[in-house]
Amino acid sequence: MTAHVLLIEDEPNIAEAIRFILTRDGCRVSTHGGGVDAVAAVHAARPDLLILDLMLPGVSGLDILATLRADPATEALPVLMLTAKGQDRDREAAERAGASRFMSKPFSNAEIIASVRDLVAR
Amino acid sequence: MPFNILVLACLAYVIVLFLVAFMVERRSMAGALPWLRSPLVYTLSLSIYCTAWTFYGAVGYAARSGLEFLTIYLGPTLVFVGWWWVLRKLVRIGRQQRVTSIADLISSRYGKSNLLGVIVTVIAVVAATPYIALQLQSVTLSFGVFASAPPEGWVVEGNDSTSLWVACGLALFTILFGTRNLDAKEQHTGVVTAIAVEAVVKLVALLAVGIFVVWGLADGPADIFARIDASRIATWDLQPGRWAGLMFLSAAAVICLPRMFQVLVVENADERHLATASWAFPLYLFAMSLFVVPIAVVGLQMMPEGSNPDLFVLTLPLSQGQGGLAMLAFLGGFSSATSMVIVAAIALATMVSNHIVMPLWLRLRPAQAVAGAAVSGDVRRVVLLARRFSIAGVLGLGYAYYRLSGGSSSLASIGLISFVGVAQILPAMMGGIFWRGATRVGAALGLTIGFAVWAYTLFLPSFGPDAVIAAGVFAEGPFGLHWLRPRALFGVEGLDPLLHATFWSLVLNATAFCIGSILTFPGPVERMQGAAFVNVFDAGAAGPQGWAGGKAEAEDLLIMAQRILGEEAALALFEAEARMQGKAGYLPDATPGFVEGLERRLAGSVGAATAHAMISQLAGRVAVTVEDLMAVANETAQIMEYSQQLEAQREELTRTARQLREVNEKLTQLSVQKDAFLSQISHELRTPMTSIRAFSEILMEGVPPEMAGQYARIVHDEAIRLTRLLDDLLDLSVLENGSVQLNLGLTNLQQLLDRAVQAASHTRPEREFTLHRNPAAENMFIRTDGDRLAQVFINLISNARKYCDAARPELRIVVRHRGGRVMVDVIDNGSGIPKASQALVFEKFARLTDQTRAGGAGLGLAICREVMGSLGGTIGYLPGQGGAAFRVTLPLRLEKAA
Structure with missing residues (x-):
């Protein structure tokens, strides 16, 4: 069964890279570039895994995550959090907000594939 | 006994007393000495009532007038036993009002009238003068006894140089004792203790002589009684009028004498001591009078005819070769005289300096007094100086009286003149504490008239006919007015001169006092003070200091306490009190107990007078005495200086x-x-x-x-x-560090803008912009760094190309020239920047949205701002232009910063 991965990332080049890597690995990948309508996108796509950028235009990824975790439909959704800030306190904040895993940019492709496989397998 | 040894003994004795006083003051300053504040010391200090007059004079009195001398003891005994409640009221008032002297009491009661203070002071000084003369006389006489060669010379002639030396010595002694420092509370613990020691010495001396007389010279009490019966004292018959008069006089004197008031009221440490004194003091008087008659009787029998009976206490042991006993007796008499003079001089000096010298000084030198207040201790020095001169003056007056009156009258009659004099204060005092209707005018009238009558009928005549009052006046009255003869006022003749003077002075005094009081109305302060005095026990029920009626605000008190104690200590004190009252925070209720405690605490820092005056002010009390004001005048300067420093x-x-x-x-x-x-x-x-x-x-x-x-x-x-x-x-x-190197030169603005538009066209080249420019306006040369300025316009135009969201994007560049400055507006027709973000756009990384992919990091406008700053210009957002609009302002000619 192919896993459905939703990628919410405002940088088009990064989104393209991840889409390519995961598609090549056998996932079905949808991408979404906005921040404000991200939650609605998640509900519409009903993915097996969400890859969420921390800094989105107009809204914080942490807020989106908190909204998702508060909703019974999405509270158990595996979420891989990405951030370009990479500071420890961002990691802590993401974990508090309920991120399943946290990765800082830049990442190696192998890393992200391993994380996605791991999270989907759970 | 050699005269020199006597002088040395006196000096040694005085030094011992001085050491006692000194040590006690030191110890009491260091910590409490409970026994010093005991009722015993208080009672013993009251014994200054028994002066040299009592010590020597009572025997002489008994020898001359029989048992009449007892009246001098019976009066005080009656007061202490029967009128205890009057004393208690006086003491309570004295403590509550911080009274410093009897003049202060009267002045305070009648609305802080300094006039009354002056009158009472004058009366007290004049009346004390004979009394001090009496002490001089007795000490001189006793010295004379030792000086004249035994055995033939018991008849003593007045020794002028001795009396002068005695006066000077006493003045020096008193100054050393009483004015070493200015005590705000006017309590002299050391002096009081020294006086208690002297009281013991004189009692022991008199008892020793008495015992020697009864068991050494006579064969015990039975023999003495037999001798008394045989002597002329037994034949003496009682004069009821004179007895009553004398008892009344001595009763009045024990309250009104300045020195008695000093020890009785001012130096009183605890009201309860009065209870002990009420029986112990009469007991002391009884012991003092016990052997008076035996000594007189034996003296009359054994001493040669014509010996001065006033000196039997001394001459009897001497004639029997009892040098040691005579020496003890001499020290007893010396103690009596010195203790009286010291306390009287201190009390009088306090009155003179507080009610006469200081008000005069403050009035005569108002400018200097104010300016001088900056010099710390200036007022204090003046006060001390005033007191020292007052002491010397009082003793000088005593000496003058002694010389004038010839020093020949018997001791007792001199003392009685003083008694009548101070008794003039009685109506005003008693009226003041029992009758709310008593007024200042009444008191002033009564005091003045009583004083005048006393002076005319008793004091001045005491110098003898023709000394002050011509002999003719005695016989015919002044100006032939027969009814005004000094010894027979209004034609009342045949009366004892003392009784005559007592009767008329006090009757006229009291009448004037009553009529004056009834006919006048008290002023507001007077009325308040009257109520405070008369109802002292009502107020006292709420608190010993009577702050109950006050309206002190805890916050005001705290502010004041902070200024004196320091913020931390004051806050701690107030917080502790608030906690005790069960309140949170720093502001306890200003209960009387708390205010009293606070006053004591403040007194520890700035002196009782200032503390009292300050709290009085806050508590809404008008009870500020001259002493308070004086102390305040001095201490305020220090506080002000101190608080100014603190403030700074x-x-x-x-x-x-x-x-x-x-x-x-x-x-x-x-x-x-x-x-x-x-x-x-x-x-x-x-x-x-x-x-x-x-x-x-x-x-x-x-x-x-x-x-x-x-x-x-x-x-x-x-x-x-x-x-x-x-x-x-x-x-x-680089820009932010200000280390940017400017390459200044003349640049054509139009060409510069062309370059910027060209360079910016690389940004989103797919978008077609309509440009609006005015080449004529742009065509000017400006002196600036052209490359840097172009960078600013490239950024602005690029931003417009990136972010302008209009369907048909347009860009206007408007150039204006105002004064020495050039303004360039860059305006697009997009939706602009929301008001809330307008201030933010120039901050670093303030990119508002990331929806464009132009790749800017949000540093462009921040750089523009820095560039414009270094070019001596500004860049700002221009609202209300129908799109995003930026205005660049720069100088036409930029000169290099000097």
Whole structure:
């Protein structure tokens, strides 16, 4: 069964890279570039895994995550959090907000594939 | 006994007394000495009532007038036993009002009238003068006894030089004793203790002589009684009028004598001591009078005819070769005289300096007094000086009286003149504490008339006919007015002169006092003080200091306490009290107990008088005495100086604290900004690096060629984006450091704008903009750094190209020239920048949205701002132009900064 991965990332080049890597690995990948309508996108796509950028235009990824975790439909959704800030306190904040895993940019492709496989397998 | 040894003994005795006083003062300052404040010491100090008159004179009195001398003891005994409640009221008032002297009491009662203070002071000084003369006379006589060669010379002639030396010695002694320091409370613990010691010495001396007489010279009590029966004392018959008069006089004197008032009221440490004194003092008087008659009888029998009976106490032991006993007796008499003179002089000097010298000094030198108050201790010095001169003056008067009156009258008659004099204060005093209707006018009238009558009928005649009052006046009255003869006023003849004077002076005094009081109305302060005095026990029920009626606010008290005690100590004191009252915070209820405690605490810092005056003010009391004001005049200067220093220090501290706070805020802000900046840099650097890394890995792993080209282009674009970011950061860093090198030169603005438009066209080249420019207005030469200025316009035009969201984008560039400045507005027709963000756009990384992919890091406008700053111009957002609008202002001719 192919896993459905939703990628919410405002940088088009990064989104393209991840889409390519995961598609090549056998996932079905949808991408979404906005921040404000991200939650609605998640509900519409009903993915097996969400890859969420921390800094989105107009809204914080942490807020989106908190909204998702508060909703019974999405509270158990595996979420891989990405951030370009990479500071420890961002990691802590993401974990508090309920991120399943946290990765800082830049990442190696192998890393992200391993994380996605791991999270989907759970 | 050699005269020299006698003098040495006196000196040694005085030194011992001085040491006692000194030690006690030191110890009482260091810590409480409970026994010093005991009723015993208080009672013994009251014995200054028994002066040399009592010591020597009572025997002489008994020898001359039989048992009449007893009246002098019976009067005080009646007061202490029967009128105890009057004394208690006086003591309570004295403590509550912080009375410093009898003049202060009268002045305070009648509305702080200094006139009354002056009158009472004058009466007291004049009346005390014969009394002090009496002490001089007795000491001189006793010296004379030892000086004249035994055995033939018991008849003593007045020794002028001796009396002068005695007067000087006593003055010096008193000054040393009483005015070593200015005591705000006017209590002299050391002096009181020394006087208690003297009281013991004189009692022991008199008892020793008495015992020697009864069991040494006679054969015990039975023999003495037999001798009394045989002597002329037994034949003496009682004169009821004179007895009653004398008892009344001595009763009045024990309250009104300045020195008695001093020890009885002013030096009183505890009201309960009065209870002990009420039986112990009469007991002391009884012991003092026990052997008077035996000594007189035996003296009359054994001493040669014509010996001065006033000196039997001394001459009897001497004639029997009892040198040691005579010496003891001499020291007893010396004690009696010195203790009286010391206390009287201190009391009188206090009155003179407080009610006459200080008011005069303050009035005569108002400017200097105010200016001089800055010199700490100036007033204090004046007061001490005034007191010292007053003491010398009082003793000088005593000496003058002694010389004038010839020093020949018997001791007892001199003492009685004084008694009648001070008794004039009685009506005003008693009326003052029992009759609320008593007024200042009444008191002044009564005192003046009583004093005048006393002087005319008793005091002046005491100098003898023709000394002050001509003999003719005695016989015929002044100006032939027969009814005004000094010894027979209104034609009342045949009366004893003493009784005559007593009767008329007090009757006229009391009448004038009553009529004056009834006919006049008291002033407001007078009325308040009258109520406070008459109803002293009602107020006292609420609190010993009577602050109950006050309306002191805890906050005011705290403010004042802080100024005196310091903030920390005051807050601690108030907090502790508030906690005790079960309240939170720093403001307890201003209960009388608390206010009293606070006053004591403040007194420890600034002196009781100031503390009392300050609290009085806060408590709404008008009870400020001359003493208070005087102390305040001095102490305020110190406090003001001190508090000014404190104030200055406090301001400086506040200023420093504010500066520190500001610096700290700035640092915190900078730290937050730095964190945010680093976080932003990290984000801006990592984002392109993420794409570069991901796509390079994809390319390394091998992808179809058509994809490879696209991915390689992404890697390339992101690398350029990284480079640009680093360039911008460096640019900004240089600009912000102010280390930018300007390349000034003349530039044509039109050409410069052309260049900028051309350069910006690389940004989103697919968009077609309509440009509106006015070449005529643009055509000017400006002196600036052209490249830097072009950078600003490139940024602005690029931004417009990037962010203008109009369907048909337009850009207007408007140039104006005003004064020496050029304004260039760059306006597009997009939706503009929301008001809330307008102030933010010039901050670093303030990119408002990331929806465009132009790749700016949000540093452009920040750089523009820095550039314009270094070009001596500004850049700002221009609201209300129907789109995003920026105005660049710069000087037409930029000169290099000097």
